[in-house]
Amino acid sequence: MIDLRSDTVTTPDDRMRDAAQSAAVGDDVYREDPTVAELETTVADRLGTESALYFPSGTMANQVAVRVHTERGQEVLADRKSHVVKYELGGLADLSGLQVRMLDTDRGAPTPEQVAAGFVEEELHRPGTGLLCLENTHNARGGLAIDPERIAAAAEAAHDRDVPVHLDGARVFNAATALDIPVTELVDPVETVMISLSKGLGAPVGSMVAGPESFVEDARRTRKLFGGGMRQAGIIAAPALRALENVDGLERDHEHARVLAEGLTAVDGFDVQEPETNIVLADIAGTGLETEGVLNRLEERNVLATAFGPTTIRFCTHRDVSRSDIDAVLERIDDAF
């Protein structure tokens, strides 16, 4: 089975497994796990922030970060297709009482004009805008790598209105790789960033929130509230530390995505969006089938992908998929359509 459903399916390699086995651990609720501490320091250094905090999931990392930035009743500006809006179970409203003002953006990031238009001043009828939330790469729009100028311009428009900015950077290393810039160029313009270790980097578990020290301290308590305080978390922080060494490998995933996209373009009925990172979106309306039908036909040939709409399929390359896997996928799809 060649699994292109998501880069979350990456499994830890031997180096990571060995790191888990030999990890120095302590009770991280007491802040005594040295491996977690090393991970947090390392991530903060890499991202150029004061501090960072380890979370069991990207959902919790995002939810906690947004909550710490805001007060209940405030509005959060976010692209309509962003992860916090679509895939986090309405948690911003449910757990934190926040109203999302959904923006229809061009490539996943609002223009300064859209930030200005979406911004709500605090007054009697409205608690006002409390946060701008960006996402890079932008998953639901096809893994788009948003360039630093757009990030900075959106952030500046927010800052001009005293609104802080959180970046859902679950795949921000993919973005930096695709843009061939230091990741700090994408992080510098925002107050806080979330990164996932368990996606393309291959860690078994975990995401981080990075930002100012006082923010991270508040996030630590909110993480406890959400049930994210883990004990000897060094066992999973150790492979996560190893995962940070895998950033260079992301370029290979992007290359695989380009090869895959090129091949899919030749398939009858497939309309393929040119990939910028490790995500390939294909509109399969031309096959005369709906998503489920296409996915079933692929699964019969031991290829897995993800439904992304009635006629849209997402293929996601990652470090557990080789160039020959990609070639095999293309052969099998060519055979199926």
Next chain:
Amino acid sequence: MIDLRSDTVTTPDDRMRDAAQSAAVGDDVYREDPTVAELETTVADRLGTESALYFPSGTMANQVAVRVHTERGQEVLADRKSHVVKYELGGLADLSGLQVRMLDTDRGAPTPEQVAAGFVEEELHRPGTGLLCLENTHNARGGLAIDPERIAAAAEAAHDRDVPVHLDGARVFNAATALDIPVTELVDPVETVMISLSKGLGAPVGSMVAGPESFVEDARRTRKLFGGGMRQAGIIAAPALRALENVDGLERDHEHARVLAEGLTAVDGFDVQEPETNIVLADIAGTGLETEGVLNRLEERNVLATAFGPTTIRFCTHRDVSRSDIDAVLERIDDAF
């Protein structure tokens, strides 16, 4: 001062004041206020529903109705510019944990296709869509009277997905008047409707939620939770009953709006949206001023209107404004620009 800020400023007339003075009252938390009971029965009859419930405000009426329809974490489909989204302080998220999926509609009501596209099936990542919320007339889009076919089509698209529909009908009698149809034609396609008594109808205080009896019973308890249980509310329900007799007068307000709009069209720099009911929106960008500047110039001439955007002003006609008031307003504006 001629006050065109809102039809909420309508003051009770002598008939209403006399009704307040002589109202039969009881403790409505014990369900023993005969005047409130009469108001609730009368409204249910007029709207063709089983039951109705009296509220101190339209905001509470909407918030309670939406909450009773839904479970926390669910999504509510609503036009981006609807009152529940823009003017109720994020209460759906803050008080009830609901995420609003904002729709960009043509005239305030989504097409069936927009309902279908906005609908979210309940699954692991998403609690799903719990309610479609419509608004008629649509305030922020200029008092548009949405015809029953559009209401019914949107509702049917929701019902096809087992999603109930709530109509914010704060000004639904204005809509029925403008469309020259029985109000029941606008209410029949939906499960529940909110109507305001304190706007064009002239009651001092109060709005209603009308719908099935079991729904209204649930709403009664949620009203208590929100602090809407009033005691000898007959004192305000009595003038509200009289206000129901004022539906015929709404046509006059609409006529005034047409006269006003026609006159404003001639004013230098005013770009006026043709009114359908009692609301006139004017884009004043052409004056070279911003909203505040224009409002100030009007106020100096004893005319009040409302800011509706950086270059948009809302004028709202109502029963406390006469034809000669409208003429006076036009003269003064002509004088000012």
Next chain:
Amino acid sequence: MIDLRSDTVTTPDDRMRDAAQSAAVGDDVYREDPTVAELETTVADRLGTESALYFPSGTMANQVAVRVHTERGQEVLADRKSHVVKYELGGLADLSGLQVRMLDTDRGAPTPEQVAAGFVEEELHRPGTGLLCLENTHNARGGLAIDPERIAAAAEAAHDRDVPVHLDGARVFNAATALDIPVTELVDPVETVMISLSKGLGAPVGSMVAGPESFVEDARRTRKLFGGGMRQAGIIAAPALRALENVDGLERDHEHARVLAEGLTAVDGFDVQEPETNIVLADIAGTGLETEGVLNRLEERNVLATAFGPTTIRFCTHRDVSRSDIDAVLERIDDAF
């Protein structure tokens, strides 16, 4: 029917009805209702606070006040039998995310030691105590009038820990009357106080929150969120203003309660708590009946009272009950048992 269920059943007299009829009104959401403004100024003056705000119910007044004092997740210290805990539908948790630490107090007010013991310092595992909530008179404990020394001592214990104090003074004028002191002696030690106008004072609708001006400004917005923004509320604020003149009459209600209690003491099977204000609690276990049985027997004789537990009944005297009503009640109960 002689109705001793609650002093909320009081109906407006002619003076109040005339006041409603002739009230000067305006749109109070725009802060332009002169009668509401006069009521708010008058109440603030009477209670010795900077400011006051009118609410459609005591539940909303309490819920908004507590919310404005606190942050979500904080703890509120309150007597286990207080109104905010027992009769407000869990609103503190449901609407504002607050955990109540219930205290088992002697006469409804905690001792300084109980405040100290219940206080929780903010730390990693606990957001800490955000408010002490007192109640005077204490309804569920039998209308107890808590003396200013106890109020002040509890408040001081809270203040020593930087915890503000809200007083649910729905019947604080009853307390001041019973203790024969100015009401300000009961209000001075606390930050904010809620008073009900619709109970013993006889107003048809309304309660107030009084406190510092900045607090009241915040409460104004939260009132809007809860749906408590009413339009021409002068119609009910005018009789409420008249109701403030009825404070002197409360002594008569207390006298009636004493007469009633004395009479009930002689009834077979009734164990009567000596009343301090207008509330009489009787344990009717000795009758061999449960509460419902006793209430039914009373209702057959046109006397209404309230169930307050499996064998406890509450009788509440008020301005619509005369001395001869009390005598009649005693005769009928004597006849029934």
Next chain:
Amino acid sequence: MIDLRSDTVTTPDDRMRDAAQSAAVGDDVYREDPTVAELETTVADRLGTESALYFPSGTMANQVAVRVHTERGQEVLADRKSHVVKYELGGLADLSGLQVRMLDTDRGAPTPEQVAAGFVEEELHRPGTGLLCLENTHNARGGLAIDPERIAAAAEAAHDRDVPVHLDGARVFNAATALDIPVTELVDPVETVMISLSKGLGAPVGSMVAGPESFVEDARRTRKLFGGGMRQAGIIAAPALRALENVDGLERDHEHARVLAEGLTAVDGFDVQEPETNIVLADIAGTGLETEGVLNRLEERNVLATAFGPTTIRFCTHRDVSRSDIDAVLERIDDAF
């Protein structure tokens, strides 16, 4: 340093570390991690329930379980000193809108009479009681092992009122060990149970909720909402599986607690509660010091314990503490006082 602060500090042994290294893994959000699946099946079998679910923390496991049992606004009956009340940051109120009715129980479990007295019927003023929450062993009351008769009696009183029961069994294997009964005797009377793997059993990370299959399915989605969906969680589930083999070792921890308690009884100024499991509470008022002073004096001698009140200290034995450690602790304390 001999660390008696908590059994959460237990570190994984080599068997657990090897299990982590060689764990079969998959994406558990897709329900494809075989090790997590095995852990969940194994735990359900051990506890005699249909199903079980893995969580990153006991706090999340409790919070999710309580939420799935209840509706917002309902009341939860729980001992005043239970973990969900004291140590979970008010999450029941903050995240789920639940009001806790705190019970003052004798040994941590309410009597049937207390359940009956605390139960609130659903009615207009109250959403009613939605859950009884028990805890066994009871941490804050000194690790008390509550016998199955008390658990069953409390549960029956709840069930008689159609109220389900959740057991916070973070240390339920300690309870079963101390009572010398199968753990199922303590679990059978309740609907759902939470167990911790990271405390006395020694797993690095994780707790479980066990109960009916449909309940666990609902909990799976709520876990996602709270951010508890982890990816290749087999890396920590594998050592957790090994940890289940450590139940027999708990008897040794209890023996150590008895030895420690006996020794502490002889220390000047220490008043020691006789331990039932692995927790020893000592009131150190007799030393003339406050908790901090005593803890500091211990820390100077390389012994760690936990503050449990102004004059109460908790010592917690666990598998990383040997008999000679206990002897050393007693020597050092004898030396210090």
